[in-house]
Amino acid sequence: MNNVFEFIDNEIEFLNENKPIGTHIKTGDIRKLSGKVFRMLPDQKIEHIIPLCERLLEERRWEKGVIAFDWANRVHKQYTKITYSVFYLWLKKYVRGWGDCDDFCTHAFGNLLLQYKELFTNVLEWTEDDDFWVRRASAVILIPSIMRNDFNRLKPFYIADRLMNDKHELVLKGYGWMLKSLSQINKEEVIDYLINNHENMPRISFRYAIEKMDKESHSFLMSL
Numbered sequence: 001m002n003n004v005f006e007f008i009d010n011e012i013e014f015l016n017e018n019k020p021i022g023t024h025i026k027t028g029d030i031r032k033l034s035g036k037v038f039r040m041l042p043d044q045k046i047e048h049i050i051p052l053c054e055r056l057l058e059e060r061r062w063e064k065g066v067i068a069f070d071w072a073n074r075v076h077k078q079y080t081k082i083t084y085s086v087f088y089l090w091l092k093k094y095v096r097g098w099g100d101c102d103d104f105c106t107h108a109f110g111n112l113l114l115q116y117k118e119l120f121t122n123v124l125e126w127t128e129d130d131d132f133w134v135r136r137a138s139a140v141i142l143i144p145s146i147m148r149n150d151f152n153r154l155k156p157f158y159i160a161d162r163l164m165n166d167k168h169e170l171v172l173k174g175y176g177w178m179l180k181s182l183s184q185i186n187k188e189e190v191i192d193y194l195i196n197n198h199e200n201m202p203r204i205s206f207r208y209a210i211e212k213m214d215k216e217s218h219s220f221l222m223s224l
Helices: 002-018 027-040 046-058 062-074 083-094 098-106 108-115 117-126 132-140 143-147 156-163 169-183 187-197 203-209 215-222
Strands: none
Touching: 002 027, 002 046, 002 062, 027 062, 046 062, 046 083, 062 098, 062 108, 083 098, 083 108, 083 117, 083 132, 098 108, 098 132, 098 143, 108 117, 108 143, 117 132, 117 156, 132 156, 132 169, 143 169, 156 169, 156 187, 169 187, 169 203, 187 203, 187 215
16 A cells, blocks of 8 residues: 555656646646546545545645545545544644635535534534634535535524634635525525624625625625
8 A cells, every 4th residue: 555655655746846837736636646546546445545544634745635635525425424523533633724624624524514414513513613724614514515405404504603703814704605605595595694794794704705696686785
């Protein structure tokens, strides 16, 4: 198995050496590499994949984080409720950037919540976590379920209520993004929520929430 990690190291080094001067490796190239290596793995059972992801995450390199979260998502059909404890540990231990947070929560972790909506009670507790990445995650993780219009047991407005005046800008943007996603599914409910809360909601969250609104609705809400 060490040969797999050596292969990943060599491929990342190749990408670094051949990228245009002054640029960074593209995330898309890392995802292509991730898929290529995943197909090489002889055992794709979740109990084998999770430790490999952990090993990648322990190196704390963004490229390997992308691969780890991608591999975890590729085995989403094998998730059980026990997977939650693993993913929550990763959230607390390894997510230290908005890219990590959003990638993990809109794919692997979001797919877990989509399958086991009873985990929403745990997610509600994240809104009070000292770590602002966990608080942002409490909103972002709902987006996959929302965009599939499969969130009947989830309560996005509860999350928005709890994060309403969070002290961190990235958390405010996070729940604004969640509301924006919800506006594409239940526009009128989001409009009503924004009307009722526009005096208390920070403008940055409000603006995010209305980004996908039609011109008439956008103009009306901005006038409040």
